[in-house]
Amino acid sequence: MTSSIIEDPRGQMMTDAHYFYQQGWMVGTAGNLSARLADGSFWITASGKSKGKLSLDDFVCIASDGKVKTSAANLQPSAETAIHQLIYRLFPASQTCYHVHSIENNLVSRFVEGDALTLPPLEMLKGLGVCQEHPNCTIEIFANHLQVSRITADIEKRFSITSPQIPALLIRDHGVTVWAASPKTARNYVELIEYIFRYMVAAVRLGMGR
Template identity: 65%
Template sequence: MNTDPRPTLIAAAGHFYQLGWMVGTAGNLSARLPDGSFWITASGRNKGQLGISDFIRIAPDGTVLEQPSPDVRPSAETSIHQAIYSLFSDAQACYHVHSIEANLVSHFADGDALPLPPLEMLKGFGVWEENPILAMPVFANHLEVPRIASDIRERFHAESPPLNALLIRNHGVTVWASSPEVAHNYLEVVEYIFRYMVAARNVGIENAS
């Protein structure tokens, strides 16, 4: 990306805030720059009212490179974004939101994976199989977020995920993509799938997940 991605992140955060996926200060968005550093939303910022000064630039090793003032802290989930960027060289954006549906479906998981229904919407992730059998990786939630990041690194080093998304139980969903625009689409697709899964359970559809 040759231009400042922060206006795109601000617009996305406002949209997700209106949808109820980033209420209050919840959630975080980041975008990677050509030098490997990334802009990420600062901690404690209302995602419906972000401005350019509500971001911090982080080096791949976690060093703070730019911040509007010394009292502005990086997002609590910065270590998760670091993990994603270190694992996937083509990842240029990482979006994490806290939706009600994401938390509900995390309880539908079969161990450490959430079976996904074979919906047409999976094409939004580039899945072009007929009746695909896919499961989203699910991770335990920890108060110390670096523990979650460590679990992600360990698991994805051993086995690549089937799609660019992961779920943290009772916490939220994270997607990553080749651009902020694609990450935006991925997030809308996965949240659609989650809403379907919750609705299907409510009306008793078999194989809802």
């Protein structure tokens, strides 16, 4: 594991969740956050918890084999734990995975019928690792399913063939997921990608196209 792993990331995730909640990106109990530990296990937000007022006991620790390792008061992990587990397996350098729901990320997921959305060549892309002079960058889109296992299978199938251009993916009518080497970087990625989505929605409203 890399030096970016911190002993207990829950405090930072609580701070980030509260911030996302204030932005309207984690309303109700929506969204989920996770961060890995040195032994390959990871803390993830428990199911059914408001992200605006998380406590240390509102997280579940998942072992590297996917089984619950630690849980206060028999809490259940996020229903989308399998997606986090897959991201960590597909991208071993990632130590944090954040998933938020916003109006804008749901709107842009409907801008195309295909499985990839072209992003505008904004300066913000540099913060996501895209540093070309005239970037032609896309974000992968996946269909939403009631069974999370179907979403997970779709992600694994596509990413096993083609690597994503940026550390993020969209689930149509659902939300955006990012992954990074630390909670700090994951929060930055969420902010950057949501800025790009807001720009895209605003451009359509102003008649500037997509």
